[in-house]
Amino acid sequence: MKIAVIDNEKGILLSISIFLEMEKHEVYTFNLPLEAIKCIPELSIDIIILDLYMPEINGDDIVKIFRSNHKTKDIPIILFSAHDNIFKIAKGLEVQGIIKKPFIFKELIELINKILINDKSN
Numbered sequence: 001m002k003i004a005v006i007d008n009e010k011g012i013l014l015s016i017s018i019f020l021e022m023e024k025h026e027v028y029t030f031n032l033p034l035e036a037i038k039c040i041p042e043l044s045i046d047i048i049i050l051d052l053y054m055p056e057i058n059g060d061d062i063v064k065i066f067r068s069n070h071k072t073k074d075i076p077i078i079l080f081s082a083h084d085n086i087f088k089i090a091k092g093l094e095v096q097g098i099i100k101k102p103f104i105f106k107e108l109i110e111l112i113n114k115i116l117i118n119d120k121s122n
Helices: 010-022 033-042 059-068 086-091 105-121
Strands: 002-006 026-030 047-051 077-081 097-100
Touching (some): 002 033, 010 026, 010 105, 033 059, 059 077, 077 086, 086 097
Parallel strands (some): 002 026, 002 047, 047 077
């Protein structure tokens, strides 16, 4: 499975990437959100893990951009952040999952699997 991770913190990108690769996923990391917006439509990504707050553009705006693009509109998105308001913000967005930082990698894998099982059954 191809997973894109978008976060401006390189340490988080590295740790998530290592963990997901250990789970046999193909991982694409982006610490520049605008680069992700440009590249992801061409990569046939299966799921996106997206930080909410970043310097160039916030995750909620990225979700809206992906949902308006016919190539990315159906890709499941997991939104993650350390901020408590992530749940409130996510209510108005078309995301399939929410994870609060810090998180346990097992929880992330469980959420990914749950989303993908639901996606395949639809």
